Amino acid sequence: METTSRSMEIAQIILDQIKYADRSALMSWGANNFCALSETKEFQGGLSFKVNGLTHKGWVKVCLRWVDDYTIIFINKNREVVKISEGAYCDMLVDVIDWIEKK
Known part of the structure; x- marks a missing residue:
């Protein structure tokens, strides 16, 4: 139960960081089907x-790494990883995702 609430808390923080950086980013990406990711090694x-x-x-x-930065993984409709961006901080999330979106 505690792991689930921690996962939800981290997911909500990431969502809040994206919204704080750019209120319309999620809408412009057509973002939906939000899901919290569980803790891993x-x-x-x-x-x-x-x-x-x-x-x-x-x-x-x-994905929030243990060293407190983010790894952003882009997966296509065939469920293949097409790009991984590592070492992003919260103030860079929108820019990194936007850069991939507009490529």
């Missing part, structure tokens, strides 16, 4: 969501 948790952007259609996983 590599990550404290994270947030996954589906996007329907101009160039990237599929999923985005924002």
